[in-house]
Amino acid sequence: MTFELTKEYLDQIQTAIDTGDDTMLRAEMEELYPADISGILYELDTESARYLLNLVDRGVGAEIIANLDDSIRDEFVASFTSADLAPFVEEMDSDDAVDLLNEQSVQVREEVIGLMEDREQARFIIDLLHYDEDVAGGLMQKELIKVNVNTNVNQCIEEIRQQAEDVEKVYAVYVVDDAGILLGFVSLKKIVLARKYAKIADIYEQDIVSVETYRPVDEVAEIMQKYDLDAVPVVNVQGRLLGRITIDDVVDVITEQAEDDLQAISGLSGEVEEDDTLWVRAKAQLPWLVAGAVGSLMAATVINGFQSELGKVAALAAFIPIIGSTGGNVGIQTASLIVQSLSDSSGLTYSLGQRLLRTFVLALLNGAVVGLMAGCYTLLIGEPRLFPVVALSLLSVVLLASFMGTITPLLLDRIGINPAVASGPFITTANDLIGIGVYFSIANVLLAEL
C-alpha cells in the first residue's frame, strides 16, 4: 500500500532527468505522495532534485520543501534565489514558512517576504517571525477557522468554504467574541449534525484547553498528549486567539526531543545520522571521544601518582575497571530517571531535599550490594586486605555518582541545556576520574603497606 524506494526506481528517475523525459517524470510524481517524492529527492544531487521539484505541482513542491530534513534543506535551498523561493513560501502553511525563513539570512528573509504576492500570508509570516522557535508562538500556524459567537451554523459553513483551501485540516471551528477573545469551539462533527440556523452561541463548547504564546513547546506537547488534543488554540495574555498548533507538529517535537536525548546520552554532537558522510559522523563523534580521552588521561595521571603503591600491591590495579564502570553506570541510571521525570510532569514531584534523601538511601543499598560483591572477589583472589578498600571505595563511588546523577540534570535543565547531556560520556568520564581518586585515597589511608 505504501511506496518503497528501490535502487532500480531511482535509476529510472535519474535517467529520465538526464534525458529530460518530463512526461514520464510528471506521470510518475503524480502517483506519489509528497513524502515519497521527498524520499527520492534525498538521493538525488541538488541539480537533479531541483529539476524534479520544478515539475511537480507548486503546492506539492511547497509541502515537500517544508518537510525536508533540516540539514538537507539548508544545502538544497542555498541553491535558490529569493525569487525562486517566494512562490513556494507562498504556498506553505504559515508555521512551515516561518521555520524555513528563520533558517535563511535576514536579507533572503526580507526579500522573500517582499516578493510574496499573497499579502495576507506575508502578514501572517511577519507576525510569526517574532516568536522563538521553542515556544508555542513559534510552533503555531495562523491558518485556522474562527467564527463570531453571534453567527449561526450556516455562516460558519460559509466561513469554512472560504478558508477551505488555506486550512487543510480543520478539526474544530474556534468561537470568538467581538474583540477576538477565544470563547470555545465547535467540532466539525457537531457542525455536520447541527441545523443550519442553529446559533453558534447555543451549540459551542465552552470547555477549551488553550496555550499562551510563551509556553515552551515541550509543555505544549505534554498538554496535547495529556488531553488527547488534535489541535490546540494559541492565545495571547489577554486571551485573544492568535493561531493554533496541530498534532503533527507536536509529533515532530516529541520525535526530535527523543532523538536529541538519545544523541546526548550517546555522546554525539549535532544531528547526525548513520547514513551521513563519514566526515559528518567523525565531527559528531570525535569531540566527545577526545573529551572522554582527556578525562581518562587525567585519571591516568592520578594512577601514575600512585605508582609506588601499585608497585607494592599490584592487585590494586585489578579494581580500576569496576571502580570506573560502576560510577558511570550508576550516574547514567540516576540521571536518566531525572531526565525522564523532568520531561513528564504528571503527578506530584519531589522537592530537591526529598530527591537527595531518596537518592542517598538507594545509593546506600546499591553501593552495599556492589561493594560486597567486589569485596568477596578480593577474598577469592587471596587479597583479603583489599576487602575494606574496595568495598568502601565502591560505596563512596556509588554515593557520589548518584548524587551527581541527581544534581547535574536538574542544574542543566535550570540553565536551559538538555539535561540528557548529564547521562553522556562527559559525566561518565567525570565519575570515572573521581572514582579513581577516591579509590587510591582510601587505599592510601587503609593499607599499612603503602
Add this chain to the structure above:
Amino acid sequence: MTFELTKEYLDQIQTAIDTGDDTMLRAEMEELYPADISGILYELDTESARYLLNLVDRGVGAEIIANLDDSIRDEFVASFTSADLAPFVEEMDSDDAVDLLNEQSVQVREEVIGLMEDREQARFIIDLLHYDEDVAGGLMQKELIKVNVNTNVNQCIEEIRQQAEDVEKVYAVYVVDDAGILLGFVSLKKIVLARKYAKIADIYEQDIVSVETYRPVDEVAEIMQKYDLDAVPVVNVQGRLLGRITIDDVVDVITEQAEDDLQAISGLSGEVEEDDTLWVRAKAQLPWLVAGAVGSLMAATVINGFQSELGKVAALAAFIPIIGSTGGNVGIQTASLIVQSLSDSSGLTYSLGQRLLRTFVLALLNGAVVGLMAGCYTLLIGEPRLFPVVALSLLSVVLLASFMGTITPLLLDRIGINPAVASGPFITTANDLIGIGVYFSIANVLLAEL
C-alpha cells in the same frame, strides 16, 4: 488555563472523601478534565480512588481507567470484580477496552465480556482480542464511520448522526463497496461543504493510505508520521476495512518507544520512574549494576593475571581507564546511530557490507586520533616505550567496539529485542573487558621487559 495539582487541593479532596462530602466532590470533578482527575487518583490510595471514581460520570470514569499508567492500573483494577469492571469496559473505545482486558486473567476477561449489555461492543472486543498488541490489529479500534460508495452525502450525515456517540473523533468517513472493501475516504470538511444530494461516488478521495492488520506498530507510527495522518484505516489482506488507528494512540507508541530506548541505554529494567518506591527503583537498577560488576570483575581477573607485568611496568595501570572508557564510548555512539537508523527508515539504507566498511574507515580515523593523543601522553610522563602499546591498543579497541556497536543492534533487532539494549551497560562492560584483554596482550608482545 490548565489544571495544576497542589498538595492543598489534594488534602481537600482527601478530607471530602473521608467525610463523604459527595456534593463537593461531584462539583469539583465536574470542573476537571478526565486527565486531571487521573492525576488526582494517582496520589490517592486504592479505596479513596475507587470512591472518587464512582462519583464521576460513567463515561468519564471509563476514559480515566483507559488512560491510567499500566503499573498503577493493574493494582487499581485488581480491586474490581468482573461486575464492577463490565460497565466501564462497555463505555470505553474498543481499543482501550481490549488493552485493559488483555491485562486481566482469562477468567475475568470472559466474565466481563459475558456481563456486557452492549453486544456490538462485546463483538468488537472479541474481534480485537485476536491480535498481538504490537501489530496494527492490536492498536486499532472498531469505532469508525463508513458509508457505501453508492450512498449520498445526506445518508452519510445520517450515518454520522447514528454513530456520533460512539465515534468521538471522526476525522474522515471511509468509503467501502458492497463487500466492505476500502475504496477511499471523504474528509469531514468536504461533507460540510458538499451539497446534500451529492453522490459519495463523485466526491470521495481514492488516494488513501491504509495498513494491514499484521503491520508492526512502529511501522504504523512511521507511516502516519511520514504522511501526516490523523487516522489510518486498517484492512485485512483482502482490503476489507476492519478498523482504524488514531494519532493519539500513535503518539503514545512513539513516547513509549523513546522511553524504552532511554531506559535500555541507561541500564534500567522495566518501566521505572523517578517517583516510584525505592524498592521498585532498586529492582530496576541492581540487575544491571550487578551484571556490570561481574563484567568488571572478569576484567579484574584479566588484570590480575598480568600482575608480574604490572609489577615491572607500573605505568601500564595508568592506561586502564582510557582503554575501558574509549571502548564503551565508541560502542555507544555507533550503536545509537544504528538504533536511530533502524527506527527511521527514510531514504536508502546501506547493506551490511557497506555498513561494516564505513564503520571500519571511521573507526580507523577515530582510533588514530585517540591513539595518538594517548601516545603523546606516554611521552609526557616519560614512558615512551608505552607509546606503541597504548596507541595500538586504542586503535584495536576502537575498531572492535565500532564493529560490535554495528553488529549487536542489528542482530538484536533481527531476533526481536529492542536494539537500544546494545548501547547499554552490558555492552559497555563487554567492550571494557575485551579492551583490557587486548591491551595486556599487546603489551605482552611488544614490551621486551615483560
